[in-house]
Amino acid sequence: MIVFLIKRLANAVLVMLAVALLAFLIFRFAGDPVELMANEQMSQADRIELREKLGLNDSFLTQYGRFVVNAARGDFGISYRNGQDVMTLIAERFPATMELALVATILSLLIGIPLGVVTAIHRGRWYSEGLQFVSIIGVSLPSFVVGILLILVFAVTLGLVPAFGRGDVVQLGWWSTGLLTASGRASLLLPSLALALYQITLVMRLVRAEMMEVLRSDFVKFARARGVPRRRIYFRHALRNCLMPVVTMTAMNFGSLIAFALITETVFQWPGMGMLFIQAVTFLDMPVMAGYLCIVSFIFVTLNTLVDIAYAVIDPRLRDATR
Template sequence: MLTYTASRIGQTIIVLLIISFIAFLLVANLGDPLSALLSADATVAERAALIKQLGLEQPMLSRFASFLTNFLQGDLGTSYRTQEPVAKLIVERLPATVELAFVSLIFTIFVGIPAGIFCGVNPKSPISRGIMLFSITGITLPNFVVGIALIAVFSVQLAILPSFGRGETVSLGFWSTGLLTVSGWQAIILPAITLSTFQITFIIRMLRTQLMEVGQSEHIRFARARGVPETTIWFHYAVKNTLLPVITMLGLQLGNIIAFSVVTENVFAWPGLGSLFLQSIQAADIPVIAIYLIFVGAVFMIINLAVELSYPLIDPRVLRRK
């Protein structure tokens, strides 16, 4: 187990270093930080001082080493657009994105998994066919269409949920949360449903396919021949055999929710990292874009590491295959 864990952590560190280098190249080769940080009437001396301050006169590898050192110390650079530290912008926006991702994942788990199991166990029932029809719609429609439709119904027509913003928040020191207020919960419902729609439909279809395949396997047929009750067969043998791919996909879906919340946050004016990323692209704010890419890469790698480390706990045979 220790060897397995060490190898996975080592692979994660290597990939994170590669992602950091790509982000550094983005910072180093796109845009002109001098024109963004200096005024139009800046003197030659001011320009030279800024070049020295940013280390632009150093070789590429030395600059990457400085970039990595500063990054590990929490110095993520300065935003071209706002002239504020990138770390400050990330910390301010992070709670909104994390809470939106958390609530979306809760919706995905408590809706997608039961519906997927039902469709896999009862693939020919009318309810199952209706769920699969819904899943086709959820996969086909883009997030922004779903979001606009929800706003039109629940905000415009029924006027029961807000169409933008995060609602009232409560400061807990380093963290501001909207999950402790009524308006915060009202504000998060529509964007969370929008963001989880594709994830729910994907999990439903994957679980249904997995269970239908497992249901035709030899050990399931043998269990039926022994007279094992159908409930035991499905919920003890079949579902257990689908846990590894389901956990893998849930982990990846969490990464997708965080990484691809840009459109949803923009539709609902949600003050998270996704909207910050979109604003940075529009303003060519390269430092923020680079740190966002590192953040997203780190999220995917950490989630993937956590998922892989959970495999031996679910199925000890994984260690014997390594």
């Protein structure tokens, strides 16, 4: 298990170094930072001094090494746009995105898994086929369309929930949460649903396919021959054997949720990292873009590593193979 952990961690570090290289290359190839920072009045001497101060005359490797070391400490420099520390900017926006993605994930599991089980058990019934059909629509509708539709129906027409923003937030240390206030929770509802819809249909279809596979297996038939009640077979014996791919997909897609949240965030004017990134792109704010790229990749890689470890915990066969 320890060898396995070390191997996985080494892999993760390699991937992060590659990502850091990409982020670093943004600075080198997306224009001269000095030109971007400098204003009209700056003299040539000032520019050379700034170039020296920023370390832009050092060799490529030295600059990359410095970028990695700084990034590892959470230092991505300062925003070109408003001179604020990039890490502080991201940290301010991070809780909003995180809560959005978390709630969306929980929604997708709470709704997707039971729907998957039901459509697998009662396949052929009208409601199963109906759900299957609706799920195709769910998979193919872009999330901004879903978001706009949700706003139109629930916020504009019915007026049940706010159409944009986070509502009131409560500060818990550096973490700002909207989960503790009524307006915060109400504001969270639509964006998380818009973000989760795709995920719900994915989970449902995956669970359905896996369930149908597992229900054909010998150990399910043997469990029936042992007199195990159907419900227990479905939810204890079969479902647990389906969870592996669900865990993988959920964890991997959590990264995508955070990344794709930028569309949902734009539609709902949600003050998260995605909005920050969109603003950074329009202003060519490279340190913010590089920081965002590194942070999102870090979340991706961490989740992948955790999934591998979770595998070993769920499936005893893998636990032994890696011992």
